[in-house]
Amino acid sequence: GEDVEQSLFLSVREGDSSVINCTYTDSSSTYLYWYKQEPGAGLQLLTYIFSNMDMKQDQRLTVLLNKKDKHLSLRIADTQTGDSAIYFCAENESGGYNKLIFGAGTRLAVHP
Amino acid sequence: EAGVAQSPRYKIIEKRQSVAFWCNPISGHATLYWYQQILGQGPKLLIQFQNNGVVDDSQLPKDRFSAERLKGVDSTLKIQPAKLEDSAVYLCASSPTWDTQYFGPGTRLTVL
Numbered sequence: 217g218e219d220v221e222q223s224l225f226l227s228v229r230e231g232d233s234s235v236i237n238c239t240y241t242d243s244s245s246t247y248l249y250w251y252k253q254e255p256g257a258g259l260q261l262l263t264y265i266f267s268n269m270d271m272k273q274d275q276r277l278t279v280l281l282n283k284k285d286k287h288l289s290l291r292i293a294d295t296q297t298g299d300s301a302i303y304f305c306a307e308n309e310s311g312g313y314n315k316l317i318f319g320a321g322t323r324l325a326v327h328p
Numbered sequence: 329e330a331g332v333a334q335s336p337r338y339k340i341i342e343k344r345q346s347v348a349f350w351c352n353p354i355s356g357h358a359t360l361y362w363y364q365q366i367l368g369q370g371p372k373l374l375i376q377f378q379n380n381g382v383v384d385d386s387q388l389p390k391d392r393f394s395a396e397r398l399k400g401v402d403s404t405l406k407i408q409p410a411k412l413e414d415s416a417v418y419l420c421a422s423s424p425t426w427d428t429q430y431f432g433p434g435t436r437l438t439v440l
């Protein structure tokens with residue numbers, strides 16, 4: 217079945233760039249998403265990319281998609297302490313009703 | 329625009345008791361989702377409604393979990409009887425059609 221994998225933890229210095237990586241299995245996914253979850257909160261949609269694109273930029277966020285390798289990454293430029301959170305990658309299941317398959321999340325820690 | 333509302337935010341019960349969660353989606357959103365997020369994992373879809381009809385409940389433990397969406401707007405998710413392994417955050421999300429999902433803050437359930 218479909219599976220989404222992420223590294224569990226990333227630590228960066230404030231002001232540096234962060235790169236969070238994700239691999240997925242469903243090559244027919246239409247959209248791939250990045251969500252952010254802060255402690256005690258729900259999931260906040262950060263950005264998404266359509267499967268026929270290979271890059272999308274939105275202010276400090278850059279999403280790169282390599283369909284051949286089924287690899288998705290999220291780059292956060294000039295990382296701030298407020299970016300500390302868990303970041304979830306998700307793919308929508310092909311043939312379904314927009315069912316999302318989530319990875320386990322990457323915890324980003326930003327230190328001064 | 330008001331977001332997805334959920335209540336209660338926290339609930340503590342003993343095993344074998346019953347519990348119900350409520351969700352009010354974003355106005356006009358036809359699709360409503362309930363997810364279960366166990367600590368340290370990504371959300372997993374339990375059930376998906378399109379208006380007031382169920383389109384996917386393949387991962388809902390139907391012997392103890394039930395859900396309904398009254399008049400295609402609000403929804404309730406019930407667990408009866410609860411087990412220890414049901415301890416999790418229950419997230420509700422909504423989307424206009426087969427589109428981006430917007431999440432509520434979640435209900436954290438602890439089963440003792």
